[in-house]
Amino acid sequence: MNNWVEACAAGDIEQEDLVRFDHGGRTFAIYRSPDDDYFATDGLCTHEQVHLEDGLVMDDIIECPMHNGRFNYKTGEALRSPACVNLKTYPVRVEGGMVLINLG
Structure with missing residues (x-):
């Protein structure tokens, strides 16, 4: 089943940053690593x-802007309280300069 959705242009995200993407009543974060x-x-x-x-992006970490909980955005792992539940992650690919995520 094809669940790939265009989220943004690859150039819309600076290195070590993220953009918000809303789709189907849900909110996602798309990150670009230093690599x-x-x-x-x-x-x-x-x-x-x-x-x-x-939030603040540092290497492969996203820090929540409210209470400074931290997550590894590559794995979704919660790294610092008060965040203790992992983030869900999604497969990503870049095609034709566009970032696509698989919501399936």
């Missing part, structure tokens, strides 16, 4: 459902 790889997670912190789009 120019792309990743995707749910876009809301698992602690209090705060949007991660204003």
Whole structure:
């Protein structure tokens, strides 16, 4: 089944940053690593459902802008309280300069 969805242009994301992507009533975060790889997670912190789009990205870590919980955006692993539930991650690919995520 084809569940790949265009999220944004690859050039829309700076290295060590993220963009918010809303689709089907859900929010996602699309990241660009320092190595120019792309990743995707749910876009809301698992602690209090705060949007991660204003969070700080450092290497492969996203820090929630509200209570400073941290996650590894490559694996979704919660790394620092108050976040204790992992983020869901999604497969990503880049085609024709566009970032696609698989929502299936």
